[in-house]
Amino acid sequence: MKRGAFDDVPLTTLFPGLSPAGVESLKDGAGAVDASRANEAGPEWEWEWALAYAVFPGPQPGTPIILGLDVVEHADGSDQMEFLLQVVWADLGRLAVDAAVNVACWCETDHxxxxxxxxxxxxxxVALLPQAFRAGAVRLKGWLVDPRDADYWRAKAGLPARRPG
Structure with a gap:
């Protein structure tokens, strides 16, 4: 994966057939996410550098990520949470926009x-990608203003709290 500012992402190469309005819509969505992180180190978007996934690579293990942002939060050196926004290849050659908040596991069985x-x-x-990306960006932006505390998110999901030291 290659890393950099969203302006460096070769959108029309990654998403052939994306209209100029679609390109601008993706940039607007990414800009909103980047602005919500203005007080942090510059956001580093990642994209498939070899452009091997610009065309559906066919069924394979894992989820081929085409474009994404991963915001990682660490606490006390022993806890971690992530905020993700990704464009991936879904089954049957369709694109999907995925976003998630995930936290480190403190269950008896380590997941x-x-x-x-x-x-x-x-x-x-691909014409529908900008709408889905903006919706994912809005969701991510909302998560980033919620408490950036993994214990908050664990409690919200009914997961076990972090064990002391």
Whole structure:
């Protein structure tokens, strides 16, 4: 994956057939997310650098990520949570916009992480991608203003609280 500012993302290469208005809509959505993080280090968007996934790569293990942002929060060196916004290939060659808040697991059985709030929207056509991306960006922006405390999110999802030290 390549990293940089959203303006560096080759949108029309990643999403062939995206209209100029669609490109501007994606930029507006990303700009809103970036603005909500204005007091932090510059946001680093990631995209498929080899552009191998600009065309559906066919069924394979995992979810091929085309474009995304991962905001990681650490607390006390022993806890972590993430806020994600991604454009991925879904099944049958459709694009999807996924967003999530996930937290480190403190269950008796270590599950590694838990998604505690999720947004997922599959799009049948690249023309619908901007609308789905903006909806995911709005969701992410809302999460970023909620408490950025993994224990808050665990309680909201009914998960076990972090164990002391």
């Amino acid at each position: 590694a992480t838990h998604d505690v709030d999720v947004f997922s929207h599959a799009v049948a056509d």
